[in-house]
Amino acid sequence: MWFWEKDSVEYEIFKKYERALVAIGINVSLDGVQTALEGCTSGLEDAFRSTIDYVLWLHKNEKQVFPNAILIRALQEQWKPMAWQDEYLELPMLESPGQKWWNAAAKMWGYDVRNQLVADVFYSDGTEFIKFTNGKEITVETAWRWEFGRVLEYASS
Template sequence: MTRFWFWEADSVEYEIFKKYERALVTIGVNFSLEQVQEALEACTYGLEDAFRSTIDYALWLQKNEKQVYPNAILIRALQEQWKPMAWNDEYLELPNLESPGQRWWNAAASIWGYDVRNQLVADVFYDAGTEFIKFTNGKEIKIETAWRWEWDRLFNYATN
């Protein structure tokens, strides 16, 4: 799980971060970069606006087939306290902003059914830039490995 020493796990900042983390990682933000962490630490106001602006601008750049530099965009948004131009909460539901873990989570519901998935999966989380699945039996697996395994093999792993 990505944690920053300057935010408490139950703080408003951390809650905001978790809301936008997956979309930001999916567009390419690397939260383990020192410059990104320094900008986050220095941000005392407008964190949510900066996250939204970064996502909004990255989507605009992608739509217009322009180069996206997500780390630089986030750093500038934090430092300059950008306000989002055309934010829509539905952006977080866009397929191109779904992380591989979100896509796996949705596929697991389709394959196993919602009840079975919810009984087997404790969490889908990031740790040091890698996305993992934590099963209720205590086992963990990288998302990329889960995608390579067949669903029956993964089910056995999650239940044994």
């Protein structure tokens, strides 16, 4: 399924926007999305930015949103962003469940404890995981279900 080498520019660009794309509803495992990504030879970052920008506009204007179709068109038609701002990536609406968990962990445990226990929050095959400094991993979904006390015990042992 994966399109780019992990050390490629395309992969780096994708990773920069991955959380926002997932947060707006992009599903990279869909055949049409995969085909469009594989066929994109240039303008990848512009297509990602245009998609995010347009979906934000649609939400603001209470219009129907079909994010996968928007991304496919943006990739195929080489859309250029109209009003992109890098601050968009910091909007709460564009935070992934993992980013929300990361922020909540700092509030619950404090920044120092969170930073000592959590090595990374990352995606693998469309699922978001938390990697702890003790080498253990859990899905973000499980972390939310377990709540912070149980996760703290898991991460500390």
